[in-house]
Amino acid sequence: MAKERETWANKIESFLVVLGYIIGLGNIWRFPYMAYKNGGGAFLIPYTVCAVAIGFPLFFMETALGQFMKRGGIGSWNIVPIMKGVGIGTFVIAVYCNIYYIVVMAWAILYFCITISHGTLPWTTCDNWWNSENCLSYNGERNESALNQVSVSNMMNGTLGNTTSVNGSAPVLSVLEFWNDFVLRKSDGFHDMGTLENWPLILSYIGGWIVCYFCTFKGTKSTGKVVYFTATFPYFVLLILLVKGATLPGAIDGVRYYLKPNITRLADPQVWVDAASQIVYSYGICFSTLITFASFNEFNSDCFKHAVKLVVSCSLTSFINGFAIFTVIGNLAYVQDLNIEDLTLSGPGLVFIAFPTALSLMPLPNLWNALFFFMIILLGIDSQFSCMEAVSTVIIDAYPRHFMKKYSRELLVGLMTVAYIIIGIPFMLEGGIYLFELFNNYAVGGISMLWLTVVEAVAIGHVYGADKFVDDIQLMIGYKVPRYFKICVMWISPLLTSSICLYYFVRYEPPKVDEYRFPPWAQAVGWMLVMSSFLCVPFFAIYKLWSAKAKTLREKFAETRRPIYSSHILELRNNEKSLNETEKIRLETDSELQSFIPDAHYDHGVITENGIKENGDFSHEKMYPVVECITDNGNPV
Structure with missing residues (x-):
């Protein structure tokens, strides 16, 4: 007998599993950083515009596609076979995400374990084996000794302004030495990748994969139960940090900076580019996961209202999280007697340097750090096992007959886990941070996802037909969706996203880690990673046209765009x-x-x-x- 497709146990599970997927580290570090970088409250304007014009239409389109076709990220594109390369491209991105995203979770697990196992947090002191003679502990007191000159801007670069240590070299904060010399054991670049000696991080990395395995090995039966905790508990921690952050000195200045818009920044195209990339990234578009999770919905579920609730929840979480983050940023500026705009904060630096520093200044620092990093772990778990589910579902959909046997799924997920652990070992080397940034900027970077959002909108809006897709949605939910959805999918979303992609290419700058700029060969490898998902679309389209049985090109195109329904x-x-x-x-x-x-x-x-x-x-x-x-x-x- 053909095995029926499994479904979520109830609507709450289907909502929470997607909520856990889209509420991730992008909400914790990327949104606040983008708001900080692009004029505080002014960033909320392009963010909202892009959410309405790009984010929701494409989020809903992927959700409706998965629910209608009842297939994973590749099989669902049988709806328009010539464009099936879109599904393959998103599958490639999901694989890349599985390889590198777990590294962030490993960092968080390591911090969490150290927090609960040490009385004194080691990143606050200078008497550890990894500390240098230039180490300077950061106690957060104003106007005391060399700390008058400390700035987070210099801290991120490993220096402390004009201060000097006893040997004439610039002092380095203890939290930065902990990050660079204990957690990362960072080398000087790609030319010095180092060895596998960082066993605390390696064990954290393996532990993270073991947790992900047990979250996904039973499919919806395990994933649907795990999210009751992993998707909701971070909100509890976020509320605690928000309340505590509001009581810190200088918190009001951070909130004021967050909400007060710098309208002049709206004239900068980069602000709009950042807003669009943040929307695509935080909504989880083009990772195959939304399609996969929607394929486990009941066919007649109201996926439109479901999508509205999810995107509103995601954006509100980012907005509220901004208050928690900016109260801490305001405190960091206060204890250093600096203006907020003089701070330099970035993704990993915000989570693993600035936040531990700020939380360590509070009473009961171990408690606050433990709560924070436990929240990061849960957010990482949700996103990681979601991409794992997307990849495994594609394989199971391709060979369903082989996965009817008992424990076949558990074996598949186990083999995938072992394979990913082996492939990801280079990230544990001393030069692993450079490999991480290579994947972050190219393989799973904004340009890879933005390009595929353009193509998938064209595929549904024009190749398959927006009117036809709207009718398909009506067949599921019983009513026609607003006309605005059709207009966005056909014109606004692809045109706006294409403009952003063009601007990205014109303004492209090589990525760097601190002051180390990626060499040309590393950039070439990065662009190869980008093209590995890019080229799936044209290559597969050419293959389908070539293999079509029709004689003329027009007939071949008509044949290859004809849907393959289940x-x-x-x-x-x-x-x-x-x-x-x-x-x-x-x-x-x-x-x-x-x-x-x-x-x-x-x-x-x-x-x-x-x-x-x-x-x-x-x-x-x-x-x-x-x-x-x-x-x-x-x-x-």
């Missing part, structure tokens, strides 16, 4: 028709099928032309189902 869609459409005659036939081969209905498509044993539906068991070998051929006035459709 049986559940055909049955629903057949039920809507008034049938004059039903003739049952047994089709033994593809050629016999083609001779009977030349335009029919066959999808893994399911006849996929309108009017044909499955009526029996089938396998992926030469054993085909009994089908019903629907005829109008006695003539085959």
